[in-house]
Structures are given as structure tokens and as C-alpha cells.
Amino acid sequence: MVVVLDTGLLPVGERIEAAQDLLADNEIPSINRLGSVAGQLWHRFTVWDLGEGVHATQVVGTGLSVLRGDKQLRVAAPERVGLGVQLTGSGTFSHCGADQVIEVGELSLTDGTSVSDYSSSGIGGSKVLIFDYDQLALPIETVRSAATRLKSSPLYGLVSAHIAALGEEGDIEPGPARIMVKSATTQLVRALITTAAADPRQRGDLHDTLYPRIAAYVEQHLGDPGLNPEQIARAHNISVRHLYNVWSARGIPLSQWIIGARLEGARADLARQGRTVPIAVVARRWGFTNPAHFSRRFRDAYGISPRDWQQSH
Template sequence: MHGTGAEADGARGVFEVDSTAPGSAPRGLDAFRRGWETQVGDDVFQLPAFSPDTIGDFRVKGNVAKVHGAAIADLHAASATRTADVPGGDQDLVAMYVVRRGSWTLGGPPGHGDQTVSAGQFLVRHLGRLTAFETSAHLTAKFLVLPSSELKPLLGTRVVTGPADSAEMRLLTALTDMIHTTVADLGPAGVVAAQGTLIELTKAVAKGRFDDVEPRLAPALTQAAKDLANRRLADPELSPAMLARELSVSVRTLHRAFAAVGEQVTTYIRHRRLHEARLALVAPSGRLTISELAAHWQFADGSHFTRAFKKRYGQTPTEYARSTEATSPPPSHSLADSAWPAVRA
């Protein structure tokens, strides 16, 4: 094991361990635990007790860096690892697992099942206590521990998963690689800044690629909301509040994003529903009544649907269906229709 001493205030630390050589265990696990406790500290993350099999065959190498109240571990494990039956005590932190090879199975909170992070995926969640875990042999993974104060309100009880090669994850991974190479030389201000940047990028990952207050990203947020609305058009729960909740932003932020591109959330939903109802009016595979269309596309009743349709298209639904039958073949439901740019007021 190689290491550098942590600063007096415990703001940083870095160590390396390699116990992959034959005959190095259990000394390898002891060295890893000593390095973690000395350079990172139980105040950041308390290592759990491991199973006897893990202690007897611990072939892991990796680099670990501490930056203020966060820690980054890049791990390459030739052997499988498993915690003991009682993983440990209470904690209050956010953990991220990024798996490149192999798998990492995590014990879920009470009442929930285990969660497995497969190769090419990440998982981030708040931990209120230590939970059991297992890793496969031949694991390559990154493990991040972050303070919970800013991230816990965003995550709540959610478990956020996704591809490890998303743009946000690539940026976060690049930052962790840079921290590994520079942390030993960083001053106190640099250490704090490194932790802050880790937290901000983790927020971006958890929010799904947009910042709650960044106006330049309004088009991305608006498009994400439209894509979600398009998939849920017949859902009676579809609303600005539901979209905001699913996208992890405030309703006010969602309205601001639509306003920035000259639209309104409720208008978009109504127009998309009317567009789908218009297609259904002339569908060759059988037609619904006006009342059935109104109910399916979440209008209060047939009269409300008829008024909204006439305001949008200048004809009642019945008039539109008759005129279309007489003058032209029915419109097709193309990819452009479902994406909505071709239909305008």
C-alpha cells in the first residue's frame, strides 16, 4: 500500500492498494481497511464487516481519494466480495456505484428487494444505514461517497439508475479521474471546490440532464416534458404537476421552461390530445363515438371536446370526419405526427 498523509483537518487523503498477487490475503483486506480508516475515515463512510470467504480471498486493487467530505474509490476486484450478515450501523450519505465490468448487488431498504448494478450502468441513492452488498469476481467499478445535505432533498427515497456512458456520467467520471491525479497537490480551497463540483454533477445526473435553475437548458427540459407527455396522453393523471414530479423539477421551473420557448404546458397537452383524437376520427380500423373519444383523451364530456376541437380546427369533430371522407384519404400517424412538430395552431 502506498499513501500520502491526510491534511491536519482531514480534508484530503489518497491511498493505493493491490492485493491481487497470490498469497497477499488476508493482509490485503487489512491493508485496505487501514488505508481507508487512516486516509478517508469512518466519518465519511464506515467500511462494513466482510464475510469469512471475502476475508480469506481478498484480491482487490484500487485507488481511493478523499476530498473534504467525499470519497472516490476506483476498484478492480479479481475475487468476489460479500459483507457479513450484519453490515453495520447508521450512516447519512449518498452513494453512487458505477460498474464497468461485473456486477454489484446492493441490499435494498426495508420492504424492498436487492438492487443489482450491471456492467455499463450506474446507481445513486441515499443511505440512512449501512446495507449488505455483494460484488462479482472480475469487477471493475467506481464507488463515490458524497455528503447528504444537498443531495438527500433531491433524491428522497428514490433510487436513480441509468447508463454509465450518458453525457453527465462521462463528465462526472472525467472529474473523478482528474481528482485522483491532483488531490495530493490541492490546497484547501481546491479540495472544497472539488467536492462542490462532484455534488453539482451528481445533481445533474439525478435530475436527468438538466439543472433546475439554468435557463439555457430550458429547451432540453421542455423536450423531456413533451416526450413524457406524449407517452402518457391518455393518462388521467397527466398534468404539469405530474410531469414536474417525474422529471424531478418544480412545477414553477417546468412552466418557466415552456415559457422560455413560447409555449404553455397545459396547452401542449390539450393540443396533442386533440391531434390524436383527430387522427382517430378518420382511422380505417373502426371509429369511436364523440363521447368515447372525449373520455379516452380526458375531456370532461362530449360537449367540451367538441368545443375544444372546433376552436382548434375550425370544424366540429363530426364535420371534420365527413369532410375528410369526402375529399381525401385519412391522414397517416407518422413519426413526425407523434413528435408533434408538424401540427401547429
Template structure:
């Protein structure tokens, strides 16, 4: 976690300017208005980088953020934000649609278009910000989903996920799992929007969420020798046949995917622990036969584990 701003450490006269600078570094250009008199601004902003997407939390005294057409013309990355109001009640207006966002509710913000968002008194909001390119959905789908988020059977799941994300993201900062958390959350958001845009058929979206959950689970148990297809299926209350079907939908074999992930983990450790025996690393990642590990490694990367370690 990076603390972008904590006004408690600043002179009162500098807080508004510092707030504006921190807000613009974390999100897109907008006009900032404070409810409290000059100098009485209180705020804390936290930021977590999760690969390409990020998580941004702002808590403090009443504010209003107005993104005008002029701000849009200035340019900014093409992103959207799925935000949860964690303290207080927000008022959000975009594309002629105004809504009250109460504590524990989600709102979808198109950061490429004008909007008006505010809360009075003490409040806090945390937003998962993601590039349109990574989300892979059309503008029409996103606009259709925005007013119908609650119609999705995934609404409560995604709401809980975003609410607890700061604690999880803190624990994963500095690890490869942070980017994996970003990828998994992206899949959840994609499924939420797809199912909300056309809530009559949410089965494909639910399958995408299940696939994301399974790959997240497997990546966190890669060094467990008991990680088998049968165990993964049982942990997610599905049949072994359906597990294979989910992976086939993504043009993958579960076993080959697992081997690829374990090889990648072993490859990273070859250079991060240069004095540890290669056979020991191979065994940790599920390759009990060193010769088999060497053959698999060479097939995947074109060189032997020893050559890879020598090259650094």
C-alpha cells in the first residue's frame, strides 16, 4: 500500500493543494470542491497497484468531484472504476442519470466521460480502476450494465470482494500474487457487467467467475503435492468433467496449465535462491524426478535449468 495523502501530517494551509495533487495522481483530471472551510480539510488516500489495474481509497471530509467536458478533452487513460461507498452516502450523476450511493453499495464510473460525485460530512469510497482494453467489453455493454448492477446475481459477491480488498492487497504487496489478484478482480468485474447488461442469461458470466476462482485457488496451492484435478473440483463443488470443460472453453488442459504454472514458479526461484539445489526447487514445485523436470523445463524455455540459472 502507498499512502498518497494524510492531511494530519500537513499544515492546514497546504491541505487543499495537496489533496488536489494526490487525487489527480490517483485518478483522472476533475474539479475538486471541499465542503469544509479552507484549512479544515481532512483526508487520507491509499493506493494499491495490482498489475495493470489498481485500487484507490479516499476517506475524509465532504468533497465534490466534477469532471467536465473540458477535463475529458485534456485526455487521460481510457479507464473505468467500480467503486463501493464504504462510509456515508454519495451522490453520483453521469450521463443524465443521478443516483444516491449508500454505504455498502456499488457504482460504476466511466472515467472517459463527464461526471459529478460528492458526499457530505465524513465519507469514504474505494474504487477498483481498470483499463477498458483489459476489461474487453464494448462501450454499449458497459453503458447497459451501469444502471442494472443490482440485477446481476454476482452483485453481492463483487461487493464483498471489493470491500475486503484493501486487507488482501496489503498482504500481497510486492508479490506476483498482487497482479494475480488484479486479474481475478478484473474477471469478476467483467462477469458482473456482462451479466448486468443482459441479466436474462448469466450462465456464461458465472462460468467466467468460477474459472477465475479456480485458477486463483490453484495458483495459491502450486507447491502442494496434493493439488490434483479431483481435489480442485471437490473444493469448488463441481464435477471433474465440468472442471475439464471450463478449461477447454479457454483452450486449455488443466494438467498442462498446472505444469506451465509450476514451471514458471520454479524458474523464478532458480534465480531468487541461487544457492539452493535445483533438485530441491524442482521437488518443491511438484517435479520429484529431476530428469523429468529438466526435460520439461527445456521443452518450455529452450534451455536447461542449470543454463537458465547460469545466465542469471
């Protein structure tokens, strides 16, 4: 993600005007108020363009209020959908007739053609994915219906984690990789909305997002020594045979990929932490219960023992 404004680098007297101008130029019409905490006043805005019709905006700072009432809708009511995740702090959100308190990790869904009111106090941050409606190909009524029922979707936790992680590893140059990230993100958000709204499209959306959901589940459970095809298939209500068929798109056997991902994670930890953490602890963290087995796998993969690798860093 690209930092487009950090008001902490500006003179105090210029910070509110700079932030107001940025919000007015880049987002839909709204009444924006910025708050301070214990005499502090600062906000950092970052943006990531995922491709035509989809971008992410992240705001971290000392409080923010965004109100879109009838007057702002009359100025402009673009057919956009915003899906935000609270990164730190907490916020309040009123939309589609419901009032919510948004805690860390929780989602809020906004239909840009309806009134809404979001505010946060204290130091906090949130990230919002903004889609043109034609990217999601969903009726406005479906989005409005889902807005108050997001937690009923089985994809809630997965989508929350996905949005929070977007852009954190750096920008992706335009090309096939960015196109795939945009496609996967759009499919996941569409599936979240249709399942929350109990829309008839949900069956097809769940099918289309099965592979990214499996991949995310595997990555989140690499540290579980009991991770195996039966557990993965059971978590997604599919057969092991179906799991293997879906995973074949990755071009590498599932068990081989799990071992490789665990070894990569352990190698990165050993390099980053040096000799401050015992090798056996790092091995267990990545799902290896037998230190000798871990050492043998590590040497086979990288041509060096874990201890030598650790000491060299």
C-alpha cells in the first residue's frame, strides 16, 4: 500500500485541512471530522489500487467520523460497496437501520447509495475495500440485506483476515499476480455477502471460492501437527477426493506443499530470531513434533542443518 498522506509530518495547523482535502478528492461525498487524543492530532492515509473498480484505503490516527446523510447522497450516490475491517481501536457504525460497535477484527459493510455514519475515538485504524457494484455483480438489495447479518456468514473470519493482510507485504506490480489477487478478493467478498444475505447465488459463490478458502485454511493451520487431508476436507464439508481435485490447481501434492511451507516458515524464523529461540521451539511452532525429523527435512531442502543456518544469522 502507498502512503498518500501522513499529517504527522505537517505543521499542526495544516493537518485537518490536508486530511479533509484528501478525503474530499478521493472518496464519495461525506461530512468528515477528525479528532485528537491527549493533544495529539495525526492521521496516516494509505491506498492500494487492486485494478479497475477496486481499491483499498487504510486510515490510522487519532479518531475519525464519516457521515453520509441525505444531503451527501443528493450530491453523489455512486453505486459502490465498502467492506471495512477494524484494525485497532473500536468504532461505532450506523447503517441500514442497525447500530453496531465494531471491535478489532470485525467487519462493516456499506452500500454507497444509503445513508451511513461511522466514527472512532482514541487512536485506532481501519482498512476499507471499495468495489464498484459492477465488479461484484450483486443487486443493491442483497448488499443492504447482508450489511446487518455479516457474522452469519461462514466466511466472516476468513474475509476479515484476508482484508487485514492485503497490502501488508508491499505493493504488487500490475500484471498477472495483481489480477489474481483482485479476482480472489472479489470472489471472497461476493461469497461473504451472498451467504450473509442468504442469496440464492451463494451456492455458486461458495463453489467458486473453495480453492482460496482451502489455501487460507491450510496456511492458518501450518503449526497444527495434526493437519492432514481428512481434517482439511472435514472443515470444508467435502470429501478427501474432492479436496485433492481442487488442490491439483496448485500443481504440487498437498502434503508436499504443507511440508515446504512449514520449512520456509521455520527457516525465516531461525534467520530472524537467530539464537534467541531454541531450534526445537521453532520446529514445534511450525508443526514438527520430532526435532530429528525436522533437522533431516531441513537439510534435505536447503543443504544445511538448522543449527548452522541459525548460527549464520
